Amino acid sequence: MKKNNINIFLIILIILIFFSFSGYSQNTNWEVPSDKKTVKNSVLTSKNVVEKGKSLYEKNCQSCHGIPLKNNGISLFPPPPDVGSQKVLSQSDGELFYKISVGRGSMPSFQNVISDEGRWSIIHFFRQLSQKKNVQKLKNIKITYFCVDSSQRINVEVFGENEKNEKLFISDAEMDFLIKRNFGLLLLRSEKTDFQGKTSILFSQNLPADSLGNLEIIISLKEDSRFDKVEVKLTKKWGIIPKTMNFNEIRALWSLRARSPFWLIFSYFGVVFGVWFGIFYVLFLLLKIYKSGGKNL
Numbered sequence: 001m002k003k004n005n006i007n008i009f010l011i012i013l014i015i016l017i018f019f020s021f022s023g024y025s026q027n028t029n030w031e032v033p034s035d036k037k038t039v040k041n042s043v044l045t046s047k048n049v050v051e052k053g054k055s056l057y058e059k060n061c062q063s064c065h066g067i068p069l070k071n072n073g074i075s076l077f078p079p080p081p082d083v084g085s086q087k088v089l090s091q092s093d094g095e096l097f098y099k100i101s102v103g104r105g106s107m108p109s110f111q112n113v114i115s116d117e118g119r120w121s122i123i124h125f126f127r128q129l130s131q132k133k134n135v136q137k138l139k140n141i142k143i144t145y146f147c148v149d150s151s152q153r154i155n156v157e158v159f160g161e162n163e164k165n166e167k168l169f170i171s172d173a174e175m176d177f178l179i180k181r182n183f184g185l186l187l188l189r190s191e192k193t194d195f196q197g198k199t200s201i202l203f204s205q206n207l208p209a210d211s212l213g214n215l216e217i218i219i220s221l222k223e224d225s226r227f228d229k230v231e232v233k234l235t236k237k238w239g240i241i242p243k244t245m246n247f248n249e250i251r252a253l254w255s256l257r258a259r260s261p262f263w264l265i266f267s268y269f270g271v272v273f274g275v276w277f278g279i280f281y282v283l284f285l286l287l288k289i290y291k292s293g294g295k296n297l
């Protein structure tokens with residue numbers, strides 16, 4: 001009897017030790033079998049493959065690992081690393097493929113969820129992140145503009161500086177021309193700069209402006225792998241002043257009582273008159289019954 005108790009105690013102890021070790025192993029390096037480490041990516045990379053990997057990542061992985069290069073994964077233990085970090089990108093394709101396929105702890109296994117091709121595409125997407133990180137963005141991006149009032153044209157030039165502080169005109173940059181409205185912004189047109197970093201836009205003559213005839217124009221350079229977003233604002237007396245309409249002067253539902261629509265006045269008085277007529281008619285009949293004293297009934 002006593003020996004049995006000791007056996008049970010030993011078994012529980014072994015189980016506890018096993019669990020504490022398996023918990024411990026989660027903090028340690030994630031070892032990948034050496035024959036798996038050297039497996040080569042069986043999918044050739046291309047723009048489409050990277051796009052596919054990106055969309056698979058966004059659907060299946062981003063909820064834990066966060067937006068790549070932003071270090072905003074959720075807090076788990078051990079934490080899901082940023083997939084653009086050195087910790088991940090320093091590993092071989094085979095290692096990453098193995099980890100994504102098998103999973104560990106709160107990292108799920110994707111072997112039966114995403115096809116081999118899909119998992120390899122995700123790895124291509126990761127690889128392309130390292131290139132993105134290494135591109136030096138241009139600094140001091142400037143948008144200069146020159147307005148021609150007679151034709152309502154704006155000529156725009158975009159340039160920036162590289163790491164050697166050389167001035168470069170930025171070609172093929174996408175730019176939005178917007179005007180400010182009461183509620184939000186109105187996109188007039190998007191343009192791309194030419195090889196000299198230039199573009200221009202003609203404003204039509206009949207854009208509604210504010211009460212002083214001013215148009216508030218916003219030129220917004222869209223973010224690109226080469227530079228960050230830049231915006232400039234300018235005001236031009238290029239619009240037409242909208243005629244303000246006095247809503248009380250027309251016959252409309254929202255107008256003053258004196259100027260409400262005829263059909264509304266007629267139906268209103270019709271109903272009021274009808275109801276009062278009904279009430280008085282009933283009273284009149286009651287009076288008649290009262291007077292007759294029930295003689296004729």
Ligand code: HEC
Pocket residue numbers: 026030056057060061062063064065076077078079080081087088096099100104105106107108110114122
């Ligand atoms: C439920 C949350 C979750 C989801 C979803 C998830 N992961 Fe993970 N991932 C983790 C955690 C947590 C770890 C750390 C695991 C560890 O070290 O034990 C991890 C680790 C990894 C690693 C290994 C990192 C290293 O340090 O070696 C890779 C690679 C990885 N995940 C890729 C992916 C990919 C690709 C997907 C989507 C197909 C994905 N993960 C989806 C939580 C998640």
